[in-house]
Amino acid sequence: xxxxxxxxxxxxxxxxxxxxxxxxxxxxxxxxxxxxxxxxxxxxxxxxxxxxxxxxxxxxxxxxxxxxxxxxxxxxxxxxxxxxxxxxxxxxxxxxxxxxxxxxxxxxxxxxxx
Amino acid sequence: xxxxxxxxxxxxxxxxxxxxxxxxxxxxxxxxxxxxxxxxxxxxxxxxxxxxxxxxxxxxxxxxxxxxxxxxxxxxxxxxxxxxxxxxxxxxxxxxxxxxxxxxxxxxxxxxxx
Numbered sequence: 408x409x410x411x412x413x414x415x416x417x418x419x420x421x422x423x424x425x426x427x428x429x430x431x432x433x434x435x436x437x438x439x440x441x442x443x444x445x446x447x448x449x450x451x452x453x454x455x456x457x458x459x460x461x462x463x464x465x466x467x468x469x470x471x472x473x474x475x476x477x478x479x480x481x482x483x484x485x486x487x488x489x490x491x492x493x494x495x496x497x498x499x500x501x502x503x504x505x506x507x508x509x510x511x512x513x514x515x516x517x518x519x520x521x
Numbered sequence: 522x523x524x525x526x527x528x529x530x531x532x533x534x535x536x537x538x539x540x541x542x543x544x545x546x547x548x549x550x551x552x553x554x555x556x557x558x559x560x561x562x563x564x565x566x567x568x569x570x571x572x573x574x575x576x577x578x579x580x581x582x583x584x585x586x587x588x589x590x591x592x593x594x595x596x597x598x599x600x601x602x603x604x605x606x607x608x609x610x611x612x613x614x615x616x617x618x619x620x621x622x623x624x625x626x627x628x629x630x631x632x633x634x635x
Contacts, residue, residue, distance in 0.1 A: 450525075453623055499563075503620070507569030508566040511565075514562075
């Protein structure tokens with residue numbers, strides 16, 4: 408069965424420092440991976456996705472993610488964090504057997520301090 | 522903003538009642554997916570509708586049902602509400618039901634069951 412894991416409940420970084428939010432996946436077949444962000448009392452906003460091709464995927468708001476097949480990871484990164492990046496981040500994988508379904512991780516809260 | 526709208530924004534019901542939640546998809550999208558997000562959890566897939574037909578279902582009981590209309594808007598109906606149904610209900614639209622498509626989420630409906 409497909410799954411994703413976000414090993415950190417919370418990540419704290421100082422403004423201006425690089426940030427990484429971790430995600431590992433388990434799938435049979437090709438992984439289709441997504442990152443979303445959720446601000447308080449809001450829906451999910453799409454950041455980026457990996458389907459195939461370059462292992463470094465660039466997305467919205469300066470975020471990027473690195474796909475690593477050997478480590479089955481898809482970590483979200485940003486070179487310089489902003490206080491406004493503070494939010495809840497979800498990694499998701501498409502269910503191969505049920506293509507409409509996204510399988511989400513538990514989420515990681517990112518706290519960027521001034 | 523994604524162009525996906527949901528109504529109502531908040532709802533309070535009592536156990537045993539029935540509820541209908543509504544979603545309007547983004548222009549040009551013919552697929553709507555519904556998710557339940559319990560407090561502190563990642564979203565869980567309920568089902569997806571593609572061109573008015575159910576196109577996959579998650580592990581939810583039959584009292585969770587849906588409809589999609591010719592204009593591709595959608596309803597989620599929940600009968601015999603239980604306390605555990607209290608959650609944020611998210612709908613997402615996509616251009617088609619394909620595995621590579623990005624799902625764009627609405628702001629959600631927060632349901633409280635007393």
